[in-house]
Amino acid sequence: MDGIPVSELDDLFGSVANELRISILRELWDRYGEPVSFTELQSRVGVRDSGQFNYHLNVLVPEFVRKTEEGYVLTHTGKQTIGAAVSGYFSTEDVEVDSVRAGECMFCGEELTARYEGGNVVIDCSACENLITKMPVPPVTVASTPRENLPQVLGKHVLTLAHQLSRGFCTLCHGRVDSTLTVRSDEESVAYRAALDVKFECRACGDRTHLNAGAVVVDHPAVASFLFDSGIDPRETYPWELLPLLDPETTITSEDPLELELTVRTDGGALKLTLDDAANVVAYARR
Ligand SMILES: [Zn+2]
Ligand SMILES: [Zn+2]
Incomplete structure (x- = not known):
């Protein structure tokens, strides 16, 4: 399967691309799943014109907001939109970390360093110049971690992504992924010596990624x-x-x-x- 064409997502992106609609999502988020009535939601968002408010609210229904008998609640996609906004709050430029000690080099035994640059965690060895790993990590993960704990947290993050993929879920959209054992690609993301790696392709969004076979079987x-x-x-x-x-x-x-x-x-x-x-x-x- 080729995945969902991104061109068909225009309507969905358009639905939230409005300040008033974002305020509606935020108000509902603050209520932790408790339904909010039309009148209360309107007054919280602070729009006098009921017609205008109703129009914008309805653009969000049913994908982002669900109408129940007790009132309006966020859908899973609505919650994910807030999550994505939180995740994107920091830009990769705002968060830079250089050289934190990150254990021993598997090739030469010297000390490894981890750094965060351009949205990627890079772990390499200055002694033997081997690139150990380079993986995308959201800036929010780095920003919310004290420097000294960074290698531990990044290690857990890498392991979590590996588990998610090896259990068959896309790390971006949570759709199902297909895995294929393949001869090693020469992309730089994982530079272990293992002869083979595993390619993952998402059936829904089409995202492609790969891990070495050892990381998949852990x-x-x-x-x-x-x-x-x-x-x-x-x-x-x-x-x-x-x-x-x-x-x-x-x-x-x-x-x-x-x-x-x-x-x-x-x-x-x-x-x-x-x-x-x-x-x-x-x-x-x-x-
Ligand atoms: Zn080394
Ligand atoms: Zn996906």
């Missing part, structure tokens, strides 16, 4: 329990420090359909995983 209980038994808690470890997972031994066991064997090694032993062409773990065994 959500599997066999992997999480193996790491945990080896003394590694993925929630408390920087994802970019999960060397045994992100740089595992990989063997292509079948070309068509593509099938991959991935061995994760820790001091506690080895875990062998078999991935099908959609990056599902189809078999696993501890060694």
Whole structure:
């Protein structure tokens, strides 16, 4: 499927592109889901002309605002619009962070640094010059985090996005995504040595993204329990420090359909995983 054509979203964008309509959304938001009557909403927004107020309110119904017997409430899309506005409150230029310590380099063992520039978190090693990861993170996430906690919070954010994708949801629109195991693309977003990565494409908005195979399987209980038994808690470890997972031994066991064997090694032993062409773990065994 090609997704929903963006040209068809004009009406939807137009519906909220008005100060009065935004005030209506904000008033309803402040009531935490409690229905608000027409008269009360009108007086809160401060519009004398009922006809004018009614017109603008109706533009928001039914996508953003729902009319119930008790009054008006925000729909899920209405709430998401507020969320998007909050998320976009800070511009990427307002939020810049340079060089926070972010753990050890998986290639050379020297110290890594994390910085935030142009809307991306960049983690790289100044000693061996390897780019470890570069991922988009909303400025609001960075702005609401004290500097010293930034690497931990970014690690959790990266893991959350990986879980969301590996569980099949688009990180932008929450539509369903299809995953395909693929030969490594040369885009810069993830620069691990793993031979293969996983491509995701959203059926609804068409967004395309990719992660290395190790980051996708970390959500599997066999992997999480193996790491945990080896003394590694993925929630408390920087994802970019999960060397045994992100740089595992990989063997292509079948070309068509593509099938991959991935061995994760820790001091506690080895875990062998078999991935099908959609990056599902189809078999696993501890060694
Ligand atoms: Zn290094
Ligand atoms: Zn999407």
